[in-house]
Amino acid sequence: MVNLKTLLDTRRAKSDGSFNIIFRITQNRKVYTLNSGVSISLTYWNDKRIEIDKSHPNANLLNLKITQKYFKIQKAILQLDDEFSIEQLRFMIDDNPKKQLNTTFKTFSDKLISQMIEVNRTGNAIIYQTAVNRLLSFYGRDDLGFQEIDYSLLDDFAHHLSMNGLKQNSISNYFRSIRAIYNKAIKAKIIERSNYPFAEISIRTEKTAKRAVSKDDITKLIRLNLETNSTAERSLKYFLLSFYLRGMSFTDMAYLKQSNIIDGRVEYKRRKTHKNYSIKLFPEAQVLFKQFNVDGSKYLLPILPNDALEDSLGAKKLIRQFIKTTNKYLKRLSEQVGLSSPVTTYTSRHSFGTIAKRLGYSNELIAEALGHEFGNKITNIYLDTFDTDVLDAMHKHVIS
Known part of the structure; x- marks a missing residue:
């Protein structure tokens, strides 16, 4: 379960003496924060109503801005549901209107991996990076668009990995990582779900031999x-x-x-x-x-x-x-x-x-x-x- 709360971050003051209003997100006892973009003096914060006090000259405008961002974050959390991650949430609430047009597979993956490293999810970051590098190396270019990731490309990629001696479970690991990145891109509205290429791709694993000695x-x-x-x-x-x-x-x-x-x-x-x-x-x-x-x-x-x-x-x-x-x-x-x-x-x-x-x-x-x-x-x-x-x-x- 993901909890969302608005609060005034009094842990540290800005150079002008004001404090940031932030959104605190809690998931499985892990706490993340997002900045609202609004900062005020401590005297203007109404802790009971969790909003800027009406005595502030721009209270209505700033409270509206905070409320709109709160609901935007809340909507993104509901959309992510069980697939919630702070990296994906940050990408979904990015206010850059051109991100859908400018975001390629590598650009999106790099940002996702960078955010994972920021929160010390280095294990997943390394797995994602390895899969991305392997796909781009096969493709023969530094980057590719999400629209270019189709059934033919993925099928050829699987054949290429197999011909290079990779075992089925290693191939599956690469494909699960690429699929996870693609699913996050769909959530972030980078690519339409109608383009989803994995429906006909089999990502199977084989039971590994037990690695035990007497x-x-x-x-x-x-x-x-x-x-x-x-x-x-x-x-x-x-x-x-x-x-x-x-x-x-x-x-x-x-x-x-x-x-x-x-x-x-x-x-x-x-x-x-x-x-x-x-x-x-x-x-x-x-x-x-x-x-x-x-x-x-x-x-x-x-x-x-x-x-x-x-x-x-x-x-x-x-x-x-x-x-x-x-x-x-x-x-x-x-x-x-x-x-x-x-x-x-x-x-x-x-x-x-x-x-x-x-x-x-x-x-x-x-x-x-x-x-x-x-x-x-x-x-x-x-x-x-x-x-x-x-x-x-x-x-x-x-x-x-």
């Missing part, structure tokens, strides 16, 4: 005699730390601080799902944290610098490069011990669940440990969560 495979990796503090050894230790932390993602590990360690547990919110986790810190993980410790570091692991802006594009790129490098060395180590499929940074999560299943634990308990829904989501609301001691016992059994 306990014996992990033991083989642990027994490798690697050069101390080499990149290969550090890569293996990062993988093992993730496994010892119930398959914690490498992104979440990168952001861990000392404040996340509370009473012998790792308490954190997963960045991908925003779910809270409480994981027992067993000796296996404690040893690795100590080995990775760097004096004066803000983070528990030496992945991000202290001055990194969390969830920013720069931090995201550093983590992506770290994961890429780690996967390169994990692949070499997998080949060295003769594993049938290479270990990756994501394997630890699959492996934790698979090993727990082979040890006889229930799907419900494993789902609880990994933070997944099991069975019917509505039914799960009425079920008690498992006791922490039960989860800890399974956790210890899996990693021991």
Whole structure:
């Protein structure tokens, strides 16, 4: 649900001593603000009526301007419905009358991506940017109009990606991103819905093979005699730390601080799902944290610098490069011990669940440990969560 409210922003005064009247938008506890374009002295604001007091010489005109913009924003929010995003809303209320004529696919995408980066939605921004770059590279021009994105172009693009060795799920990811951008352009009145080219395009995904290794495979990796503090050894230790932390993602590990360690547990919110986790810190993980410790570091692991802006594009790129490098060395180590499929940074999560299943634990308990829904989501609301001691016992059994 999206809430909209008009208020006087008294947090900071302008150079002339006046304050901006703003629109505060709240969605899922996230707060965004839009400027009304009107600023007044504090004495002229009627907080009870949420409007400019009639004592202001231009009260009627300014209140009308604010009301009109309020309803414009409200209408855009209703149109966006479940697809609401602050980036899309800002574009829809853009007062430039020529935007529909001048906005190309790249122009619209660039603005959308830029706004995502502004609010630290860097993950989606990178995905959108990659899809846009790939389509324009195939098209052979720096830009194209939305009218040029038709069935023939998309069908040829899909064939081109397939011929270049991309798997079906990668192709689907590109197409979902391009379709999302196109749908946002329709909402923003950049292109008419009658031009929609995706109705006849199949965007299907294939079930991926499970990326899990056995306990014996992990033991083989642990027994490798690697050069101390080499990149290969550090890569293996990062993988093992993730496994010892119930398959914690490498992104979440990168952001861990000392404040996340509370009473012998790792308490954190997963960045991908925003779910809270409480994981027992067993000796296996404690040893690795100590080995990775760097004096004066803000983070528990030496992945991000202290001055990194969390969830920013720069931090995201550093983590992506770290994961890429780690996967390169994990692949070499997998080949060295003769594993049938290479270990990756994501394997630890699959492996934790698979090993727990082979040890006889229930799907419900494993789902609880990994933070997944099991069975019917509505039914799960009425079920008690498992006791922490039960989860800890399974956790210890899996990693021991």
